[in-house]
Amino acid sequence: MKIYRVNMTEGKVSEEEVKEEYAALGGRGLTSQIIADEVDPNCNPIGEKNKLVIAPGLLSGTMAPSSGRLSVGTKSPLTEGIKESNAGGTAAQKLGKLQIKAIIIEGQPEEGQFYVLKVNKDGLALEDVSDDLMGQGNYEVMESIQGQLGEDVCVMSIGQAGEYKLQAASIAVSDPEGHPTRHCGRGGTGAVMGAKGIKAIVIDDDGAPGPYMDNRDEFIEAARDFTQSLLNHPVCGEGLPAYGTAVLINILNESGGLPTKNFRKGRFEGADKISGEEVADIIKERSGKNTHGCHPGCVMQCSQVYNDKDGDYLTAGFEYETIWGFGANAEVDDIDAIAQMDRICDDIGVDTIEMAVTIGVAMEAGVIEFGDPEGAIDLLKEIGKGTPLGRIIGNGAGFTGKAFGTDRVPVVKNQGIPAYDPRAVKGQGVTYATSTMGADHTAGYAVTSNILDIGGTVDPLSKEGQVDLSRDLQVATASVDSTGLCVFAAFAILDNDKALPQVVDMLNAQYGLELELGDVFDLGKSILKTERDFNKRAGFTNADDRLPKFFEEEAVPPHNVKFDITGEELDEVYGELD
Amino acid sequence: MKVTVKLFATLKELMPEGQNQMTVEVEDEATVDDLALQLDIPEEKDLIVKVNGRHGSRNTVLEAGDRVGIFPPVGGG
Ligand code: SF4
Numbered sequence: 001m002k003i004y005r006v007n008m009t010e011g012k013v014s015e016e017e018v019k020e021e022y023a024a025l026g027g028r029g030l031t032s033q034i035i036a037d038e039v040d041p042n043c044n045p046i047g048e049k050n051k052l053v054i055a056p057g058l059l060s061g062t063m064a065p066s067s068g069r070l071s072v073g074t075k076s077p078l079t080e081g082i083k084e085s086n087a088g089g090t091a092a093q094k095l096g097k098l099q100i101k102a103i104i105i106e107g108q109p110e111e112g113q114f115y116v117l118k119v120n121k122d123g124l125a126l127e128d129v130s131d132d133l134m135g136q137g138n139y140e141v142m143e144s145i146q147g148q149l150g151e152d153v154c155v156m157s158i159g160q161a162g163e164y165k166l167q168a169a170s171i172a173v174s175d176p177e178g179h180p181t182r183h184c185g186r187g188g189t190g191a192v193m194g195a196k197g198i199k200a201i202v203i204d205d206d207g208a209p210g211p212y213m214d215n216r217d218e219f220i221e222a223a224r225d226f227t228q229s230l231l232n233h234p235v236c237g238e239g240l241p242a243y244g245t246a247v248l249i250n251i252l253n254e255s256g257g258l259p260t261k262n263f264r265k266g267r268f269e270g271a272d273k274i275s276g277e278e279v280a281d282i283i284k285e286r287s288g289k290n291t292h293g294c295h296p297g298c299v300m301q302c303s304q305v306y307n308d309k310d311g312d313y314l315t316a317g318f319e320y321e322t323i324w325g326f327g328a329n330a331e332v333d334d335i336d337a338i339a340q341m342d343r344i345c346d347d348i349g350v351d352t353i354e355m356a357v358t359i360g361v362a363m364e365a366g367v368i369e370f371g372d373p374e375g376a377i378d379l380l381k382e383i384g385k386g387t388p389l390g391r392i393i394g395n396g397a398g399f400t401g402k403a404f405g406t407d408r409v410p411v412v413k414n415q416g417i418p419a420y421d422p423r424a425v426k427g428q429g430v431t432y433a434t435s436t437m438g439a440d441h442t443a444g445y446a447v448t449s450n451i452l453d454i455g456g457t458v459d460p461l462s463k464e465g466q467v468d469l470s471r472d473l474q475v476a477t478a479s480v481d482s483t484g485l486c487v488f489a490a491f492a493i494l495d496n497d498k499a500l501p502q503v504v505d506m507l508n509a510q511y512g513l514e515l516e517l518g519d520v521f522d523l524g525k526s527i528l529k530t531e532r533d534f535n536k537r538a539g540f541t542n543a544d545d546r547l548p549k550f551f552e553e554e555a556v557p558p559h560n561v562k563f564d565i566t567g568e569e570l571d572e573v574y575g576e577l578d
Numbered sequence: 579m580k581v582t583v584k585l586f587a588t589l590k591e592l593m594p595e596g597q598n599q600m601t602v603e604v605e606d607e608a609t610v611d612d613l614a615l616q617l618d619i620p621e622e623k624d625l626i627v628k629v630n631g632r633h634g635s636r637n638t639v640l641e642a643g644d645r646v647g648i649f650p651p652v653g654g655g
Contacts, residue, residue: 234624235653248653276587302654319654452626452651453626457633
């Protein structure tokens with residue numbers, strides 16, 4: 001296995017042996033460690049000193065089910081803290097098959113110079129595309145690159161938002177059809193890629209040696225068992241393939257935790273019209289796909305392909321958080337308009353969650369009205385044009401709130417709060433407040449026990465048990481994010497005691513290790529510690545681990561609950577780690 | 579007594595066509611399980627139950643006017 005270093009100041013690529021300390025790391029564990037080791041926590045995120053680290057998970061590229069998740073690490077332009085942004089798409093599997101453990105991109109070319117980074121079995125090479133591809137959206141970039149190099153290559157690219165170095169800019173990763181529907185969305189990783197002068201990374205695994213593999217037979221056995229564990233779990237094996245993630249609209253609405261009108265209410269009158277059930281019916285009617293994998297080898301296949309009214313492809317990977325944000329949070333109940341917004345964000349290359357929270361803030365400030373889908377679409381289009389208004393929106397919810405003078409801005413560490421009201425789903429509130437990533441729902445997905453009865457039940461409206469729940473999940477997630485497994489595999493892991501040992505067996509067989517169950521939790525803890533230490537050195541304190549005040553002061557209907565978990569209690573999440 | 583019922587995801591088929599909620603007459607002190615039986619929801623099926631937006635289960639005892647949401651196991655994120 002190898003690590004490649006790409007120096008953009010000199011335009012040079014070099015190959016390195018994998019240090020011993022990095023050998024057992026992958027995905028988030030590796031990106032966070034490299035960022036912590038090599039990046040000055042006080043550097044400017046879009047300056048020369050920041051780095052962008054790309055790493056497949058430990059299991060990516062193997063036949064382990066749903067293991068093709070990619071981690072991109074950097075110092076975030078949005079939060080100014082450490083960032084791991086996780087995406088599906090076909091990149092991680094190809095990197096795994098090429099036995100590339102990580103690509104570290106550093107330095108900075110001259111202003112206005114842009115390159116494509118080509119990755120294949122012979123190594124890495126930079127190609128100047130300053131006169132080509134520039135100003136193009138992700139759909140056009142991917143189509144043109146695949147047109148030249150074939151449909152089998154994976155493309156990671158930035159749209160206009162990344163070129164402008166906006167704080168909500170994402171890195172798009174092509175899905176199996178070559179569409180830019182999977183994104184390292186959160187935290188502005190696209191701005192860092194833009195600052196490094198890289199428009200696209202092309203990964204070609206033709207002739208690749210295949211994934212590193214110590215004991216193939218043992219691996220296959222463990223992978224088969226784990227596949228069964230996923231398929232046998234009702235959510236992983238049935239719920240996700242049938243309805244995707246948007247099925248959550250109704251259950252959050254019923255539970256009074258679906259943030260509506262910029263987090264004023266927990267239920268949305270138009271929920272039925274934007275629900276997963278409705279989306280599934282429309283997709284069927286228009287001959288889209290209700291079951292779709294973001295990469296080959298995913299058995300849970302929560303993605304889908306959504307066609308427009310004429311039956312033509314419009315978007316894919318149409319997620320709950322996106323539908324919630326451009327829907328309930330903006331009081332929009334027009335699902336086709338929401339699908340268009342998803343498409344625009346994917347194309348321009350901005351995080352749909354950050355944009356959804358931002359649109360809510362723009363509505364709050366009166367830039368456009370609540371319930372105005374056309375206004376929202378126009379605002380998003382401004383980003384691609386690079387107008388001053390578009391640049392404000394593209395810098396996210398915090399920036400937009402400041403620009404238009406509103407203080408009702410749902411962010412933690414300047415990152416927009418997603419899809420689950422922290423007052424009515426309190427475990428999620430703990431995660432938002434304390435995650436090293438800023439408000440991030442996947443970092444410790446307490447919705448499991450709070451709402452879904454997965455991994456036990458913890459009353460979402462009571463503060464009892466939420467700190468422990470969030471901590472345990474944050475530790476486990478940090479580990480899962482290192483394996484390349486999709487975070488949804490955690491549903492089976494939480495409910496079935498056999499599943500996690502099967503993951504450990506796969507890792508041991510693949511890498512010739514002797515990990516035990518406890519090592520998995522130790523790994524998670526050590527990752528969080530590394531990340532937290534970086535943030536501390538960047539100037540973060542416990543005072544940054546808090547929700548905006550209005551969640552403590554305003555009760556959210558229908559349950560009329562406030563966020564009542566105190567600062568001291570929140571500090572217990574990391575109390576023992578610090 | 580009457581309760582308002584909403585069925586979701588695969589259970590939605592058990593609702594009258596085109597309707598998103600229905601009013602159901604149940605015995606006094608009926609449980610969610612009794613209601614489920616009345617609605618032909620398979621007995622062995624795992625359910626997620628929300629009564630008036632709060633966590634419930636098959637054993638929850640219903641009261642007149644309750645809003646009951648019943649889901650098969652679902653998830654996402
Ligand atoms: S479950 Fe969904 S997000 Fe996860 S790997 Fe599969 S398709 Fe991608």
